[in-house]
Amino acid sequence: MKPDSQAVASSGVPRATARLQLHQDFRFEHACALVDYYDALGISHLYASPILTARPGSTHGYDVVDPTRVNPELGGEKGLRELCGLLHQRGMGLIVDIVPNHMAVGRDNPWWQDVLRWGRRSRYAEWFDIDWDSPDPALAGKLCLPFLGRPYGEALAAGELCLRLDAAHGQLAVAHHDNIFPLSPSDVAGVLDTAGSPILAPAIAAFGGIGEDHGQAERQAAIGWQLLRELAADDRGRAAIDAALAAFAPDTATGQAALHALLERQHYRLAFWRNAADEINWRRFFEVSELVGVRVEREDVFEELHREIFRLYADGLIDGVRLDHIDGLTDPAGYCLRLRQRLRALRPGHVPYIIAEKILAPHETLPAAWQLDGTTGYEFMDQCAAVLHDGEGEPVLDELWNDIVDEARQQGATVDRMVGTLAPRMVHFDEMVRSARRSFLTRNFAAEFNALAACLHRLARACTGTRDLSLMALRRSLAELLVQFPVYRTYGGAEGMSEHDRQVLDGAVQQAAATLHASDHAALRMIRDWMAGDILEDATERALQLRAMARLQQLTPPLTAKSVEDTAFYRYGRLISRNEVGSHPDQLSLSVQDFHQLGVERARHAPSSMLATGTHDHKRGEDGRMRLAALSEIAEEWHTLLMHWRAQNAPVVAATAGAQGGIDAIDECMLYQTLVGAWRDGMQAADDDLQALQQLAERVVAWQRKAQREAKRRSDWVVPQEEYEMACERFVRALLCDPGLDARHHPFLVELEGFVRRLAPLGALNSLSQTLLKLTVPGVPDLYQGAEMWDLSLVDPDNRRPVDFALRQQRLSDVRQRPVSLRDWHDGGAKLQLIRAVLDHRRQHAELFARGDYLPLAVQGKLARHVIAFARVLPASADAPVRVAIVVCSRLAAHLLAFDAPREDSLPLVPVESWGNTCIVVPASIVGTGTRRWRSVLTSGHGALEGGPDTQADLQLLAGEVLGSLPVELLELHD
Numbered sequence: 001m002k003p004d005s006q007a008v009a010s011s012g013v014p015r016a017t018a019r020l021q022l023h024q025d026f027r028f029e030h031a032c033a034l035v036d037y038y039d040a041l042g043i044s045h046l047y048a049s050p051i052l053t054a055r056p057g058s059t060h061g062y063d064v065v066d067p068t069r070v071n072p073e074l075g076g077e078k079g080l081r082e083l084c085g086l087l088h089q090r091g092m093g094l095i096v097d098i099v100p101n102h103m104a105v106g107r108d109n110p111w112w113q114d115v116l117r118w119g120r121r122s123r124y125a126e127w128f129d130i131d132w133d134s135p136d137p138a139l140a141g142k143l144c145l146p147f148l149g150r151p152y153g154e155a156l157a158a159g160e161l162c163l164r165l166d167a168a169h170g171q172l173a174v175a176h177h178d179n180i181f182p183l184s185p186s187d188v189a190g191v192l193d194t195a196g197s198p199i200l201a202p203a204i205a206a207f208g209g210i211g212e213d214h215g216q217a218e219r220q221a222a223i224g225w226q227l228l229r230e231l232a233a234d235d236r237g238r239a240a241i242d243a244a245l246a247a248f249a250p251d252t253a254t255g256q257a258a259l260h261a262l263l264e265r266q267h268y269r270l271a272f273w274r275n276a277a278d279e280i281n282w283r284r285f286f287e288v289s290e291l292v293g294v295r296v297e298r299e300d301v302f303e304e305l306h307r308e309i310f311r312l313y314a315d316g317l318i319d320g321v322r323l324d325h326i327d328g329l330t331d332p333a334g335y336c337l338r339l340r341q342r343l344r345a346l347r348p349g350h351v352p353y354i355i356a357e358k359i360l361a362p363h364e365t366l367p368a369a370w371q372l373d374g375t376t377g378y379e380f381m382d383q384c385a386a387v388l389h390d391g392e393g394e395p396v397l398d399e400l401w402n403d404i405v406d407e408a409r410q411q412g413a414t415v416d417r418m419v420g421t422l423a424p425r426m427v428h429f430d431e432m433v434r435s436a437r438r439s440f441l442t443r444n445f446a447a448e449f450n451a452l453a454a455c456l457h458r459l460a461r462a463c464t465g466t467r468d469l470s471l472m473a474l475r476r477s478l479a480e481l482l483v484q485f486p487v488y489r490t491y492g493g494a495e496g497m498s499e500h501d502r503q504v505l506d507g508a509v510q511q512a513a514a515t516l517h518a519s520d521h522a523a524l525r526m527i528r529d530w531m532a533g534d535i536l537e538d539a540t541e542r543a544l545q546l547r548a549m550a551r552l553q554q555l556t557p558p559l560t561a562k563s564v565e566d567t568a569f570y571r572y573g574r575l576i577s578r579n580e581v582g583s584h585p586d587q588l589s590l591s592v593q594d595f596h597q598l599g600v601e602r603a604r605h606a607p608s609s610m611l612a613t614g615t616h617d618h619k620r621g622e623d624g625r626m627r628l629a630a631l632s633e634i635a636e637e638w639h640t641l642l643m644h645w646r647a648q649n650a651p652v653v654a655a656t657a658g659a660q661g662g663i664d665a666i667d668e669c670m671l672y673q674t675l676v677g678a679w680r681d682g683m684q685a686a687d688d689d690l691q692a693l694q695q696l697a698e699r700v701v702a703w704q705r706k707a708q709r710e711a712k713r714r715s716d717w718v719v720p721q722e723e724y725e726m727a728c729e730r731f732v733r734a735l736l737c738d739p740g741l742d743a744r745h746h747p748f749l750v751e752l753e754g755f756v757r758r759l760a761p762l763g764a765l766n767s768l769s770q771t772l773l774k775l776t777v778p779g780v781p782d783l784y785q786g787a788e789m790w791d792l793s794l795v796d797p798d799n800r801r802p803v804d805f806a807l808r809q810q811r812l813s814d815v816r817q818r819p820v821s822l823r824d825w826h827d828g829g830a831k832l833q834l835i836r837a838v839l840d841h842r843r844q845h846a847e848l849f850a851r852g853d854y855l856p857l858a859v860q861g862k863l864a865r866h867v868i869a870f871a872r873v874l875p876a877s878a879d880a881p882v883r884v885a886i887v888v889c890s891r892l893a894a895h896l897l898a899f900d901a902p903r904e905d906s907l908p909l910v911p912v913e914s915w916g917n918t919c920i921v922v923p924a925s926i927v928g929t930g931t932r933r934w935r936s937v938l939t940s941g942h943g944a945l946e947g948g949p950d951t952q953a954d955l956q957l958l959a960g961e962v963l964g965s966l967p968v969e970l971l972e973l974h975d
Helices: 002-008 028-032 035-041 076-089 110-121 154-158 183-192 198-208 215-232 237-244 253-264 275-281 298-316 330-344 378-386 389-412 431-443 446-462 471-485 499-515 518-532 538-569 592-605 622-648 651-656 665-678 687-711 722-739 747-776 805-815 829-844 846-852
Strands: 017-020 046-048 053-054 064-070 093-100 102-104 141-150 161-167 171-176 179-182 269-272 288-293 321-325 351-357 780-785 853-855 869-876 883-891 919-922 934-935 943-944 955-958 966-975
Touching: 002 955, 028 076, 035 076, 035 499, 035 829, 046 076, 064 076, 064 110, 064 298, 064 592, 076 093, 093 298, 093 829, 110 141, 110 179, 110 215, 154 253, 154 269, 154 829, 171 215, 171 275, 171 934, 179 846, 183 198, 183 237, 183 592, 198 215, 198 237, 215 869, 269 275, 269 722, 275 446, 321 330, 321 687, 330 351, 378 592, 378 747, 389 622, 389 665, 431 446, 431 471, 431 538, 446 471, 446 538, 471 499, 471 518, 471 538, 499 518, 518 538, 538 687, 592 853, 592 869, 622 651, 622 665, 622 747, 665 687, 665 722, 665 747, 687 722, 747 829, 747 869, 747 883, 805 829, 805 943, 829 846, 846 869, 846 883, 883 919
Parallel strands: 017 046, 017 780, 046 093, 064 102, 093 321, 141 269, 321 351
Antiparallel strands: 053 064, 102 288, 161 171, 171 179, 853 869, 869 883, 883 966, 919 955, 934 943, 934 966
16 A cells, blocks of 8 residues: 555545445355456445344344344355455454444344333333334233234134244244244243143242242243243153144134133234334334344443444444434434444544434535445535536426426326326426325325324323423424424434424424415424424423434434435436435425535535445436436426327237226336336347347336336336236336347337437446546545446336346456446446546545645636546645645536447547537645646547647646547546
């Protein structure tokens, strides 16, 4: 490692990261095989998905069941140490994803099973976020377990619930398919007694001796379980146990009645999975009933949940952490401060790198008080994409979307479930979000909403001044406040609420008041005052207030995420390249000036924040997005082409329709965009590419089914409309791979292939600009696995498919010593070369990119709007002169690349002659005395800054000279 790199690395901040998704088919050993590759590419740290023990077979690791050990499916601690050893040999490190918000429930989670077994007596009863005092009498002191595949009575009658003995542990439990619900130890004696067998007497006595003291109860139960293990190993003992279990067999009316009575005495209440939205009494991750919220704000929970991570950090195996779903925690600020304090104490002299998954609203920043290094980079992904969209295409795209929405209504399709057919001509994105919020509050999050409303009502009743606020008034006011909420959450607590958060809350209150009846304004104002954190003096009232604040602040993040990312993104189809996590689809583009301002602010406030353009959660791959972004540049042609395809394929829609009709206009519009973005450049609409077409069809069908269920217009996850889904699937297959059609003469396929062939250079130019921006603006660039070459993936699970790393290793070996060129642009080789060259330069000049200022550079001339230019500047010091890197990127090049008349050898490159007098202004203040020459980091080209003899005058870079062989350039100045 070079001295400059070493100095920066000691700060704990990575130079560049590579995200890897670990699972049983991609273990630590597979990551070991990639260490040399990533080192050669210029990566300083691998950035891994969660490594602690998750559910068996987990494909992502976020469903942790045992946070106290490294996941054996990934190779365990031995495999982790081998990986870290290889990384350290090359001066590299490891960042890991951790999950402080939730754990997976079920048989593999010993803490959860203990709660089911002992109820409120369990030592873990307060570790999970459970409402033990539910107002529902049936759930008082119990957990709602909505895991049955059908209503409880039907499941019981069908024999799906059976009392079983776990012989290995000597424990009795109710089995339901793969689920195991442990029996309360207090009930075991009664079960065994039904056999009337003397051989069971010692075990009956042991369980019968369980008293009120929990420590004694656990010891007695342990004795009983040991006796049952011994009995189960003996033929007579096992026969006696089986006789006891037979009394609860569900195949007889008597057995069913006995089993039902036994289940009613447990610390849980089994329920149909669809009941979760209405009845669940514990905090979930979003609406996922397999993931339970953890109370990490408790010190004992915090320490146990992080015990293994702390040990691994203390041993030097990991260098930092990514915090999953930080907005789910009761007190994110307190958690972040405690975590940094603990990590610092474990390795004095090393500064841990800590980032959080946090989606920021426009003009929202990460609270400085949290002492985080930054976010995972969603906001940059949005900004970088937006600056590469053409705002001039917005009116045409709006008109196209209006036409699509109108036609969908004429077809009788629901444009938006809550707005319906009576909405105005165009449904705006914000309207879709608000209607989705209303729907989620009455459906998917009804239980959470009801619990929050009940908490507010108890608080109102506790105060004489508010006792007359009715539950219904509070519910109406609360619902409207949540519908209008503009950010993922606020962060009030015992210390009150920040002025910024008060302004956010007041804005939402103002919007809610405008839609509520005046009679509800008093309730709304009271909710505002409680939520603003003006702490009440009475201890009981204060406890209720803090609980209500926490409930609201933990409800708004999942409500926002599900309403925006997982609903409105799938309903709003103006241009789906803007429907991305962290993005704002109603904002089509971003000016270069605004992009620069955001870069300046990032350098000042978050220079170590991560920079992402692709993640395991993205809706489509970063290069597919950039290809679709080019549609904003040719909006008129796209409007014409899409409507032509709809007319041309109308007979196919009719031929593939089912009882619920054929694919509607909105789904068809989104489908064509998806095909344009996912079609591999070079794929042929011919017989010899039939296998590739079939593979594409499989991917698109899976995407479409998920998209339709997430949109919840024509289908959903709760009650899938399979007739409609199948009609849409038939349509996709008919378009792409119908064996009855000659692909060579299939007009749609031929036109699609030809259009993508013309569009691909534009998409590639956008992608190369996006890549260079990510690698050079302030922050830590992150590469999502495999995206160092073209990534045209769709939403998960498509974006988690196996990566052909062998190909990437070979390509990197082939080009490592070569200048960057466009020779291999079709398959992404140029992107790989660009990344290698820039990251190698960052390795040589790490301090410049880690600490250097961000200086926007003015662009002049006829094509000024088609260039983004800036400098990274590290001021001179006693030991070194000023250091400068200049970045130049092309943008919005459709009409500069002869898109209307492309050649077979079209490149993602603006012809030199097109640039004319376009130039980049380089301030004299950053140019050292005599330093008027530049060298290309990418091509080894060189030249001189234009200017007169006056050393105080600004200089110029001619765009045609700098961008002569590549659409992007990174320059260094020298004497």
